[in-house]
Amino acid sequence: MRNLALTILACLMAAGCSRQKASQQAQPEPSQEPVYALVAYDGIGIRKQPSDDKKLKGNVFTSVDRGEKVAALGDTTGWTRVRLSDDKEGWIKSDMIRTGVEKMAVMTEAVQVFLRPDISSRGAVVDTPYAMPGTIVWIYKEKDGFYECEFLRNKKGWVKAGVLSEDQADLEAARLLEQARKCVKREQPALASGYYQQIVDKYPMTRVAQLVPLESDVEPKNQGE
Known part of the structure; x- marks a missing residue:
């Protein structure tokens, strides 16, 4: 009789442990906060596969620009899987984003x-x-x-x-200023003047607009100089 009671007790304990284990397995793991990053450059391609092999046709399905916020989901050698603001996911080269940036x-x-x-x-x-x-x-x-x-x-x-x-208008004006300076460096004064004019026309009240040089500063160099 005693052996029967012990057997029943053991069965009940085993059943209870099984139910507890099943309950624990059914509970979802606590979700981790995504790690956010900012895109470091303009026109960076987002790929379906972590590869820049040109033989993979259609691998690049969209692009992102500097300052866009993405969620970093994981990485492999040289590549990071990201989720964009429209919830689409893909791969980007790891050195094209910055984590820890505010x-x-x-x-x-x-x-x-x-x-x-x-x-x-x-x-x-x-x-x-x-x-x-x-x-x-x-x-x-x-x-x-x-x-x-x-x-x-x-x-x-x-x-x-x-x-x-940190003013958004200053940031937009600074993007144009970067392009103007590149044109000056390439000795393309006409293109540079166009970018400078856009700054003055679109963002006249910004602090960046005060940095726009005089038109004479972007004149082409004379022959022989």
């Missing part, structure tokens, strides 16, 4: 760039030609009145917060 901003004046958020640290100035007025930078974090920024070519440093503008 926002974009425009440098509105020429400033010193420091290695640390401390203006008294002599000899700590980063030597970079990219810290010029009108440059678009990535902001990673703020500390003691400084912003940690990333400039072109992955150059990082700290600048005083007051020299940056």
Whole structure:
């Protein structure tokens, strides 16, 4: 009789454990917060497969531009799977996005760039030609009145917060200013003037508009100079 009771008790305990285990398995795992990133450049292709093999026809199905926010879902060698704002998913080259970035901003004046958020640290100035007025930078974090920024070519440093503008109009004007400067560098003054004129016409009240040079500054060079 005692053996029968023990057997029944063991069966009941086993059944209870099975139900508890099944209940635990049925419960969904807690969802993880997605890791968000910003696209670092304009016109970056989003691919169906993590490959830039040109033989894969139709692999690139859309593109994204600098500043767009994407959710990073996972990565493989050199590629990151992302979800776009329209919920479409695809692959992007990992070095085309920036994680940990809070926002974009425009440098509105020429400033010193420091290695640390401390203006008294002599000899700590980063030597970079990219810290010029009108440059678009990535902001990673703020500390003691400084912003940690990333400039072109992955150059990082700290600048005083007051020299940056996060205004959307300034950002749009700065994009045009970048194009104008490229044209000047290529000795295409007519195209440069067109971009400068767009800044003045579309964003006349921005701080970037104040950086537009005089028309004589973009005149073609004379022969023999």
